Amino acid sequence: MENIKRSDLSPKQIRQKKLHHTVRRIKDWGISTGFLLPSLAGVMLFFFVPFAMLIVMSFQKSATNSSFVGFENYKNVLTNDAFLEASENTAVLSAIAVPLGVLLSLMLALILNSKIPARSTFRSILLTPMMVPVASVVLMWQVFFSYNGILNGWLVQLFSLDRIDWMKDELGQIVIIFLFLWKNLGLNIILFLSALNNIPQEIIESSVMDGAGAVRRFFSIRLYYLGPTVFFVTIMSLINSFKIFREEYLLTGDYPYGKLYTLQHFMNNKFQHLDYSQLSTGAVIMCIVMIIIVGILFITESRLDSGTEE
């Protein structure tokens, strides 16, 4: 091919070339922005712009009275007992449920990845709960966990213990965590399984030859390759742990007992009273907290990545 140097061209040609280049860049940008446009418009309209309005609102006295009050709303919300309790409950729930979910699903994935019969059947079965609407199984959970339910019946009959009020006590949290795990383990297992399958087999084999046992193999090789997946699974579980409200609401209604009262209940009740300033402030606070959590997760992930790359 003919090799054209810049100095061979006349100034006019250079100008033409530059123009051509610019036109193409603009065209590229235009086309790809065109593809993005529907989504961008919608996201702007339904998420970003109203969120900006929210931030403004969180500094105003109320929806009708738009005088600037500084951080008063924040002070109100952050000293609100219901809000504090709700966020504590939510945080505790996520802090227990998410790591537990990651560990359990990793364990099950490792078992499924070893040579056991009927692996794909087990995988399908474990994935099924994900596809069951919460409302459908709530009935069944009620049959089991309510005060006169089956579980208490067994406790009385088989172990002659006293009945436990599962939905009222701190035990309620255990039930909710169980429901969370029931629903979400399947997806995590799938993610871990595919990551395990992607580990280069040669490395495992050579480590076996070098005399590494199963435990050593897991911690030194597999865990390294699983790193990004652990991160992804943690994030997905975190998102899902906020959706646990569905179960709670369907099981216990608007105002559940102490430990089960989560942020979504708080917001719901604020919606019912149309308390805009509190709502917006609560949302902004939660948004900030979420960004901090996710930021920490991202930073840890990139740290881990750069630390073990060599």
Added chain:
Amino acid sequence: MDQELRKQRRKQATLARRNVYKETPDVSSYYSSLSPDERIKFVSRARSVNAREMARRTLKRRIFTVIGVIVISAAALLAIFPIFFTFLNSFMSSSEIDANYGVIFQSLPGGSQGAARFLSMRPQLQLIPQQVSAEQYSRLLFMTPSYLFRYWNSILLTVPIVAGQLIVACLASYSFTRYRRKRREILFFAYVILMLMPFQVTLVPNYLISDKLNLLDSYASIILPGIFSTFSIYLLTKYMRQIPSAYIEAAKIDGAGEWQIFAHIVMPNCRNAVVAMAILLFIDYWNMVEQPLIMLSSDEKRPLSVFLAQVNMDEIGMAFAACALYMLPPLLVFLRGEDYLVEGVSKAGIK
């Protein structure tokens, strides 16, 4: 280096090479020092040690497998049990349900009337109905239209959201895949953050804008934010970025326009991911509770997911059938598309 020295070294090396063959010592080991009889003994002893070691290993592996199978089976049983339970119970007659579980629902709020009748009873877990009857289904389908209306509501809400979000998300993730400048990446990051936000946060702005646009208490207030939700954009973009760029470049050289690349190269390549997304979205929105609770104030517009929990108490006689019918569509979708789901989700999740 000195010429002389080099010559000397070469000579030495040649000698050394020759000596390799000369100086190889006789193979004299413990084994060769044995007499033929002893040799046979030695070999058989080594064999038995080997065999014992192998047996030990096999046993160990088998024990691990058995433990693994037990754990997995327990997990699988737990996973599948509620589904079976609901389906099997949906074929009981109403009176049977009442006899078995009546006591449970009397203690719940909303069902306190006539509690005394059940006080002495114990709940009984029954899996196989004594008499298979379709009574629940016939009552549900022909005598209580409210369930059917709610069912229809669920469909009306879910289908447009899934279809709309997929179309919007495919276009957007194509754009995020093809055009990767700094500002665009920042926008993508904003999308990711938005995806990670729990409902508790995103519902407030949604509510606000629906209020401003006078959409409250209409389906648009749920469908429109649903369509523009960014969850599927994140996963689809991750998937699309794994398509080899050589495909796209080749098409470009052949003169394909941007739309042609999108429709004929990229879309067919991420069919799995799109199907997987469709399944995930379908179950997610079929399942939604938060949005209808807040956006829809009139009860008759709410989908079955919200309605089911409220009705359970009074009409447990047919609640099981309603639950079974409600979980049927997602389960069917899952059975059809499980492989796509596994493939699509796992490929997007790895990288």
